Amino acid sequence: MTTNGSDYDVVVVGGGAVGLAAAWNAARRGRSVLVLEQYELFTQRGSSGGAERQWRLQYSEEDLARLTLEAQPLWRELEEAGGRRLVHHTGSLWFGDTTEATNEGMISDAAKVLERIGVTHEWLTAREIQDRFPFAALPDHYEGFYQPDGGIADVKGTLWLLHEQARLAGVTVLEHAKVEEIAPDADGVTVRSGRGVHRGQHVIIAAGPFAKPLLAPLGIELDVHLFQMTSASFRLRDPGLDLPTWFAFQKPTEEDTNLFYGFGRNPWSGSDVVRAGPDFEDHVVEDPYLADNAAVPRHLERLTEWVGAHMPALDPEPELAGSFLAALPADPERQFYLGHAPAHVPNAERLVIFSTGWGFKFVPLLGRACAELALDGRTGFDLGRFGLV
Numbered sequence: 566m567t568t569n570g571s572d573y574d575v576v577v578v579g580g581g582a583v584g585l586a587a588a589w590n591a592a593r594r595g596r597s598v599l600v601l602e603q604y605e606l607f608t609q610r611g612s613s614g615g616a617e618r619q620w621r622l623q624y625s626e627e628d629l630a631r632l633t634l635e636a637q638p639l640w641r642e643l644e645e646a647g648g649r650r651l652v653h654h655t656g657s658l659w660f661g662d663t664t665e666a667t668n669e670g671m672i673s674d675a676a677k678v679l680e681r682i683g684v685t686h687e688w689l690t691a692r693e694i695q696d697r698f699p700f701a702a703l704p705d706h707y708e709g710f711y712q713p714d715g716g717i718a719d720v721k722g723t724l725w726l727l728h729e730q731a732r733l734a735g736v737t738v739l740e741h742a743k744v745e746e747i748a749p750d751a752d753g754v755t756v757r758s759g760r761g762v763h764r765g766q767h768v769i770i771a772a773g774p775f776a777k778p779l780l781a782p783l784g785i786e787l788d789v790h791l792f793q794m795t796s797a798s799f800r801l802r803d804p805g806l807d808l809p810t811w812f813a814f815q816k817p818t819e820e821d822t823n824l825f826y827g828f829g830r831n832p833w834s835g836s837d838v839v840r841a842g843p844d845f846e847d848h849v850v851e852d853p854y855l856a857d858n859a860a861v862p863r864h865l866e867r868l869t870e871w872v873g874a875h876m877p878a879l880d881p882e883p884e885l886a887g888s889f890l891a892a893l894p895a896d897p898e899r900q901f902y903l904g905h906a907p908a909h910v911p912n913a914e915r916l917v918i919f920s921t922g923w924g925f926k927f928v929p930l931l932g933r934a935c936a937e938l939a940l941d942g943r944t945g946f947d948l949g950r951f952g953l954v
């Protein structure tokens with residue numbers, strides 16, 4: 566298809582990590598691509614905010630663990646394209662109540678999956694964990710494993726590099742272009758934004774927590790749980806110390822999930838300040854446009870209490886605290902939504918939808934899958950569990 570300035574082969578709605586990865590993948594296949602971002606690139610208001618994300622191979626579900634293995638070479642490819650490391654293998658430590666089922670999975674099931682697919686990991690008792698890593702006063706029955714390939718993904722570096730590669734491949738980005746309407750027809754899709762009317766052969770909707778209101782007028786009901794997640798930064802008392810990324814699986818309390826997670830030093834900054842957070846989902850947000858970046862006081866209090874009790878290497882007084890908007894499918898089995906629009910939507914094959922979930926570790930794979938679904942009508946990745954119905 567030829568473009569006349571407002572017609573594109575692919576219009577991508579959302580300039581976060583998955584949107585930029587999709588745009589880059591479509592553009593390097595020679596297609597004309599427009600990205601519409603409602604705020605500005607690198608905004609903190611969507612799902613691609615913050616500095617880092619946990620990167621891990623372990624999942625309780627074998628297909629998801631295999632998908633992380635498939636994502637690995639795609640990360641390498643992106644890193645090589647930009648000459649910059651994005652995933653740092655600082656190791657991943659999971660510990661706690663090993664049979665507790667959580668929104669992140671279950672330690673014992675994930676260890677079985679690692680065993681089955683032949684991924685190295687080391688099983689550790691509470692004593693061994695405390696001897697090797699800077700955690701203390703863990704209940705005696707806690708156990709877990711260390712997986713050395715896990716680690717930390719550089720969010721800002723990834724966004725910057727994806728944008729750079731997309732720009733070099735010819736992608737046009739419009740910022741402050743909030744999409745008001747998406748109307749597919751037999752010949753293409755009309756997208757109306759705050760910056761004008763655009764036309765695409767295909768539209769990839771990668772709008773994170775903002776997808777639900779965008780899709781409702783098309784008759785697509787995303788069953789999404791939206792909430793604000795608090796986290797805070799703590800100073801390492803000893804400049805010689807570091808941590809792997811970690812996740813503490815614990816039995817829930819009456820009020821919350823009682824799960825905590827955190828990171829070591831960001832290898833790209835080497836800072837003495839590390840981030841930790843409670844993985845609590847109870848600060849629900851009805852309207853994504855009304856979310857703020859403020860810490861939830863009760864969550865911050867629980868976090869500082871946990872850090873004070875179990876992480877003597879950290880000064881328990883947080884240096885910085887805030888929150889970000891998280892969105893998960895209401896059914897935790899789903900992890901995220903990815904696929905063509907459901908069949909009841911007229912011309913559904915013209916719309917590819919990615920929304921919500923713990924997706925950062927899959928970003929280059931999700932971008933490739935979105936572009937394949939749009940341009941080829943199918944993808945070779947096993948994404949059946951994420952489809953929209």
Ligand code: BEZ
Nearest residue numbers: 617618619620669826844
């Ligand atoms: C993260 O990578 O930011 C993250 C990991 C586990 C739970 C919540 C957030």
